[in-house]
Amino acid sequence: MKATITAKLKLNTTPQQFTALRATQLAYRDALNYVSRYAFEHGKMSNKVGLQDGTYAEIRARFGIPAQMACSIPRQVGATYKTLWTKVKQNAKARKAGLTKKRYKGLDQAPKYVSPTLTYQLGHDYSFKTEHRVSILTLRGRVILPYTGYAGHVALIGQGAHIGAAKLWYDKPHKHFYLLVSLEVEVADPLPETHKEVVGVDVGQRYLAVVATPTNDASFYAGKTARARTDHYARLRKRLQKKGTRSATRRLIVISGRERRLKQDRNHIISRRIVEAHPQSLIGLEDLTAIRERTRRKRGKKARQGKDDVGEAAAQRISSESRNC
Secondary structure, eight states: OEEEEEEEEEEOOOHHHHHHHHHHHHHHHHHHHHHHHHHHHTTSOOOHHHHHHHHHHHHHHHHOOOHHHHHHHHHHHHHHHHHHHHHHHHHHHHHHTTSOOOOOOTTSSOOOOOOOOEEEOBTTTEEEETTTEEEEEETTEEEEEEEEEOHHHHHHHHTTOEEEEEEEEEETTTTEEEEEEEEEEEOOOOOTTTOOEEEEEEEOSSEEEEEEOTTSOEEEEEOHHHHHHHHHHHHHHHHHHHHOOHHHHHHHHHHHHHHHHHHHHHHHHHHHHHHHHSTTEEEEEOOOTTHHHHHSOSSSTTOOOSSOHHHHHHHHHHHHHHHHO
16 A cells, blocks of 8 residues: 655755745745736636646746746646635535535635745656755756755655655745655555554544544543634634734734644644554544535524534544554
8 A cells, every 4th residue: 555755854055055945936936926817817717738828938037937847837826726616616516505605705816825835846846866965946056955854754765765746845933944755655554463443533623533442432632722722813813814914914924833833733642642542453534525514503603613624634644643653
């Protein structure tokens, strides 16, 4: 059985290399927004071939983007619009069935890309060298950077694991660049000799995870503290968005980082506790397909979804942790 994991590699840069990477990131983001506006003005286009034909020359001339990256940008924008069109159709179907009265507004204006994270294609935009070095394409040509990372992931790269696309991510608080590399690895199929029992995991709000075994034993992982913090951030975000000033926008960025780290930490703690408590078990997760529509209250002022991002991400994290054990 094959599984996809992400290797997080820290890039050690000189001041000149740092400037080149940052300039490439920002130019890539500006090009994404240009193509997004073009797609919106041409009938909210999602066809990547049409987008590339209409914007490739302008991307190269205006932003100085290299050839392969100039091909990746229309594909990324096309995928974004395709996802939005899918949500529009799902919303129309839900309104027709009487499940909701709200109209999906995701395509009322051109999607705006805020994150400067950019995508690299192996063999075109980046490649691995010897001695833990990687060659990365920038607006000023290629730069060769030494990297460090988790020893197990670095070993997989050196042993010839199947390597896919990568994302260049900038850690703004610490001013470091990371290369997030997709790796496809072989995972042993579960066998009756190694897995003694089956446990089920249900996720929610009051309890982020509830674990049940065939012997009727249950474990509850409370989410009261995390939920209170999440609600606080939601109220604060609403006030800041209404204010709309530049300082409010900067504050929103800080809050988003805090909330993301809160959820990641809570999900990691819960998933590890579950896996460590049931080391020789097959873990079955709740089916979360269309969970927001299926669990939303249909009537009442307090109608809201029954599962939140913390619970959903916890289920995904548990699945990942169980595969790695």
